[in-house]
Amino acid sequence: MADIERFRNEFERICRKEVKPMGLMVMRDVTIAKSEYVPSEKMITKVQDFQEDEELFRYCTLPEILKYVECFTGPNIMAMHTMLINKPPDSGKKTSRHPLHQDLHYFPFRPSNNIVCAWTAMEHIDRNNGCLVVLPGTHKGSLKPHDYPQWQGGINIMFHGIQDYDENNTRVHLVMEKGDTVFFHPLLIHGSGRNKTQGFRKAISCHFASANCHYIDVKGTSQENIEKEVVRFANELFKVKQDINLKDVWRFRARLVKGERINL
Numbered sequence: 001m002a003d004i005e006r007f008r009n010e011f012e013r014i015c016r017k018e019v020k021p022m023g024l025m026v027m028r029d030v031t032i033a034k035s036e037y038v039p040s041e042k043m044i045t046k047v048q049d050f051q052e053d054e055e056l057f058r059y060c061t062l063p064e065i066l067k068y069v070e071c072f073t074g075p076n077i078m079a080m081h082t083m084l085i086n087k088p089p090d091s092g093k094k095t096s097r098h099p100l101h102q103d104l105h106y107f108p109f110r111p112s113n114n115i116v117c118a119w120t121a122m123e124h125i126d127r128n129n130g131c132l133v134v135l136p137g138t139h140k141g142s143l144k145p146h147d148y149p150q151w152q153g154g155i156n157i158m159f160h161g162i163q164d165y166d167e168n169n170t171r172v173h174l175v176m177e178k179g180d181t182v183f184f185h186p187l188l189i190h191g192s193g194r195n196k197t198q199g200f201r202k203a204i205s206c207h208f209a210s211a212n213c214h215y216i217d218v219k220g221t222s223q224e225n226i227e228k229e230v231v232r233f234a235n236e237l238f239k240v241k242q243d244i245n246l247k248d249v250w251r252f253r254a255r256l257v258k259g260e261r262i263n264l
């Protein structure tokens with residue numbers, strides 16, 4: 001619990017721009033993306049890639065998390081992708097929803113069985129403030145094509161969704177208490193509902209992979225659309241002389257948390 005308070009404090013410092021960790025991506029809801037910045041958590045829906053923020057990155061090294069992660073990754077563990085999600089009160093346009101998706105769509109590395117997400121509730125989370133919703137058993141299926149859903153109120157950047165999931169699949173809403181953590185497979189179809197409260201629903205998460213995983217070329221696959229978007233974004237953001245490719249982006253994000261760094 002003390003850890004959660006520390007993560008919350010650090011997030012608030014980021015919002016006030018008191019700290020600016022290298023590589024951190026700060027995201028805003030599509031409904032306020034173009035408004036003037038006021039230093040408050042109200043402006044930020046998510047911070048991503050906090051690998052250079054010592055305080056937030058502690059999350060990825062907590063023994064109580066790694067104990068379970070290791071069951072999926074083995075002893076050589078990389079933290080590949082980090083996020084603190086601050087789901088805002090929905091403005092009425094339903095943009096606070098996260099469409100149903102599989103995280104593997106975003107990842108150019110395999111095998112999927114050696115990748116796992118840890119997602120920790122930073123407060124009580126239920127259907128009112130937009131809990132996770134999962135389609136049990138779908139991790140046994142394959143990676144499906146993803147794209148932006150046609151939502152009338154708008155959609156947040158990179159929130160791709162699956163267009164053709166089985167509507168009859170059981171849905172489970174994960175009601176969680178502060179500090180509860182769920183670990184899930186990158187093929188599991190999941191998303192989250194709209195936040196109907198006035199509070200900002202917080203969760204912290206990391207995707208871990210075995211350092212034995214290997215990069216794949218996603219050209220010619222259903223992941224090509226996200227590759228193009230990520231690469232364009234990274235090149236606009238970093239403006240370095242040489243073109244950045246998808247593997248470069250992931251090498252930049254990835255951090256060893258335990259054992260030996262091998263392929264990633």
Ligand SMILES: O=C(O)CCC(=O)C(=O)O
Pocket residue numbers: 083085087098103130190191192203
């Ligand atoms: O925290 C949420 O609302 C969902 C996050 C999620 O599924 C993701 O970012 O992949």
